[in-house]
Amino acid sequence: MKKLVALLMVLFTSFVWAGEIKIGVIAPLSGPIAVYGQATVNGFKLAAEKINEKGGILGNKIKLIIEDNKGDAAEAVNAAKKLINLDKVVAVLGPVISTNSLAVAPIMQESKIPMLTPTGTNVKITEAGDYVSRVCFIDPFQGDVMANFAIDNLKVNSAVIMKDVNSDYSDGLGQAFKKRFEARGGKVISEISYAAGDVDFTSQLTKIKIKKPDVIFVPGYYSEVALIVKQARDLKINSTFLGGDGWDNGKLFEIAGSAINGSYISTHFSPESADPMVQNFLKDYNSRFGEAPSVLAALGYDGADVMFAAMNRAGEINSEKIKDEINKTTKFKGVTGVITLDKNRNAVKSAFVIEAKDGKFVYKTTVEPVVESTAKEVKQAATKEPVKAPKKSNSNNTVIIAIIAVVALFIGVSLVKKK
Numbered sequence: 187m188k189k190l191v192a193l194l195m196v197l198f199t200s201f202v203w204a205g206e207i208k209i210g211v212i213a214p215l216s217g218p219i220a221v222y223g224q225a226t227v228n229g230f231k232l233a234a235e236k237i238n239e240k241g242g243i244l245g246n247k248i249k250l251i252i253e254d255n256k257g258d259a260a261e262a263v264n265a266a267k268k269l270i271n272l273d274k275v276v277a278v279l280g281p282v283i284s285t286n287s288l289a290v291a292p293i294m295q296e297s298k299i300p301m302l303t304p305t306g307t308n309v310k311i312t313e314a315g316d317y318v319s320r321v322c323f324i325d326p327f328q329g330d331v332m333a334n335f336a337i338d339n340l341k342v343n344s345a346v347i348m349k350d351v352n353s354d355y356s357d358g359l360g361q362a363f364k365k366r367f368e369a370r371g372g373k374v375i376s377e378i379s380y381a382a383g384d385v386d387f388t389s390q391l392t393k394i395k396i397k398k399p400d401v402i403f404v405p406g407y408y409s410e411v412a413l414i415v416k417q418a419r420d421l422k423i424n425s426t427f428l429g430g431d432g433w434d435n436g437k438l439f440e441i442a443g444s445a446i447n448g449s450y451i452s453t454h455f456s457p458e459s460a461d462p463m464v465q466n467f468l469k470d471y472n473s474r475f476g477e478a479p480s481v482l483a484a485l486g487y488d489g490a491d492v493m494f495a496a497m498n499r500a501g502e503i504n505s506e507k508i509k510d511e512i513n514k515t516t517k518f519k520g521v522t523g524v525i526t527l528d529k530n531r532n533a534v535k536s537a538f539v540i541e542a543k544d545g546k547f548v549y550k551t552t553v554e555p556v557v558e559s560t561a562k563e564v565k566q567a568a569t570k571e572p573v574k575a576p577k578k579s580n581s582n583n584t585v586i587i588a589i590i591a592v593v594a595l596f597i598g599v600s601l602v603k604k605k
Contacts, residue, residue, distance in 0.1 A: 204245035207503055209234075209493070210269030211250050212280035212290060214257035218383070219283065219407065221435060222482050226282050226305060227252060228475050229486025233494065235474075243497045251275060259289035266290045270297045276505050277302070277497075279489055282482070284308035284325075284355040291318045300509040304489030305482055307431070308354045312531045317509050319531035321489045321520070322431075322454055323555070325355070329362020331452045331537045331553045332403065332428050337370045339539075339551070340426060340450075342400035344373050348390060348414065350406050351379040359405030359430050375399055380410065387414050388421070395423050407432040412441035419445040426450070434481045439545045446542040450550065455484040455522045456538045458549045467521045481522075488520035 211230055213223035234248045242248055251273050253265035262281050269275045270293070277300040281287045287306030291314035294301035301318050303311060309324045336342050345367055350356035364374045375397050378390045391414070394402060402418070402425045404411050415427050427449040434453045438446060457468055457478065467487065471479040479487075495518065496511035497503065518525040523535040534555045540547040 203242065203247045205247075206249045207243055207246045207497070208249050208251055208273055208275045210266075210273060210275035210278040210280075211252040212255050212262055212265045212269070212278060212286070213252070213282045214286075215252070215254035217256040217258070218409065219257040221437065222305070222407075223254070223257070223282050225480045225482040226280070226486035228471070229304070229479070229483040229488075230279055230490045232471055232474055232483075233487045233490035236470075237491075237494050243494060244501070244503065246503065248494070250279075255281060255286060257283065257286070259286050262286040262290050263293060266293045270294075270299055275299065276503055277493060277508055279304065279486075279493065281306065284311065284358070285353065287311045288354055291315075294318060298509075299505055300493075300512055302489050302493050302512060304485040308358045309532075310354075316513060316531070319512050319515075319527060321492055321522070321525055321533050322485055323535055323537055324532050325358035325430075326362040327555060328430050328452045328537065329359045329364075329405075330366045331539065332430070332450070333363045333366035333370060333372070334553070335450065335452075335539050335551070336367065336401050336403075336428060337372055340401065342372065342426070344375050344397075344399045345401045345403055346394050346397055346399040346425075347374055347377045348394070348402060348404045348406075349377070349379060350382050350410070352381055353406070355430075355432065356405045360403070363403050363405070380406075380414075382407070382410060384410060385413060387417050391418050391421050391423060394418070394425075395421055399425050401426045401428050403428045405430045405432065408435040408438040408441070412438050412446065415449065416442045416445045431481055434540075434547065436480070439542070444544075447544065449542045450539055451542075451547070452537050452539055452553075453481050453547075454535075454537065455481040456540065456549050456552075461521075463519065464521050484521050488522050488525065491520060492518055492525065 211227060213227050214220055215223045230250060234250055238247055255262040255265045269278060278294060279302055281290055281303060282305050284306045287303045288308060288311055291301060291311050295315035295317045298317060303320045305322050306320055307322050307325045309326055312318050347360045347364060349360040367374060380387060380390060404414055404427060411429060411433050429451040431453045433451045471483060492515055497508050499511040500507040513527060513531055515525060515527045526534045528534050537553045539550045541550045
């Protein structure tokens with residue numbers, strides 16, 4: 187009997203998967219922004235584990251092939267070429283930051299391999315072509331959100347923009363904020379630069395102190411932002427700080443302390459949402475990784491889910507068909523909101539404004555997108571079910587399971603008869 191059980195186990199593990207689907211991942215898992223890559227990849231992993239638990243895609247197991255690009259654009263390009271030429275992936279999730287995504291996008295387009303960045307917000311990324319898409323909102327929308335919030339909610343008139351001179355992300359947000367803020371009657375009285383890795387911002391902040399702006403918009407990443415805000419408060423600068431999703435990391439509070447209180451940022455995800463999907467994600471992520479998910483983890487999870495749903499709809503593992511289905515994504519209910527891709531393959535979705543308060547971010551308001559008539563459709567979709575896989579995929583899984591059962595039964599009966 188023990189031999190029979192063992193044989194049945196071998197049969198089950200041998201036949202349960204029709205095959206493997208290789209999906210490439212490009213993310214910074216080491217270097218100065220490793221925390222972003224690790225969170226995003228955790229989101230990918232959780233989504234892949236969940237889809238595999240449900241039978242995979244068309245009976246195939248998802249296999250993530252993860253490459254560490256160290257946050258460097260050249261390394262990202264090398265990773266993309268390896269995934270395409272050596273690993274033969276059918277699609278790629280990532281890269282994580284805009285500069286890396288801009289470098290990789292043309293390669294993916296030329297190779298006709300779908301690339302979905304969950305977190306690259308620079309508007310130029312998807313201009314590479316129809317094989318490149320995203321599930322995050324873009325910099326112009328994020329810049330607009332914070333400019334409108336400054337005018338409408340904070341009732342301010344003047345701003346200084348302080349941005350990373352070497353970052354496409356920082357520059358894109360800065361330009362968008364300035365355009366909208368001035369269009370609304372505000373005045374940007376100065377634009378001041380810094381570089382990633384800087385630790386002393388006294389010179390820039392001394393100039394800002396003289397200007398006395400109502401708000402200081404810093405579209406950067408938490409490592410520099412925390413130091414900027416802390417040093418500004420030490421210099422008795424009382425302006426309100428504003429930022430983008432690059433701030434959204436728990437380490438911001440560890441470095442800045444109470445100096446960051448009263449600052450506001452735009453982001454893609456609110457863990458305070460009562461949506462059962464969000465609450466289940468929080469519980470599952472914490473159980474799997476032992477910590478609360480960041481916005482990047484949530485975006486990674488949604489990005490992977492959008493790709494998996496597209497693969498199911500495609501009905502076969504074909505890069506071109508997967509690309510076509512990704513680009514048709516409409517009213518997909520994820521943990522970061524309801525996602526519709528517009529004609530440029532950019533996500534049309536809500537943004538959240540959150541406030542730094544006593545060591546954490548708290549919800550302040552929600553801002554809806556304004557992109558033709560799509561925004562209304564997205565709002566109406568908020569209570570609808572997520573996109574479901576076509577009947578074909580369920581049929582394939584059922585056939586595979588039925589074959590396993592018949593073969594196992596036949597061999598089991600034969601062995602019993604021999605006894």
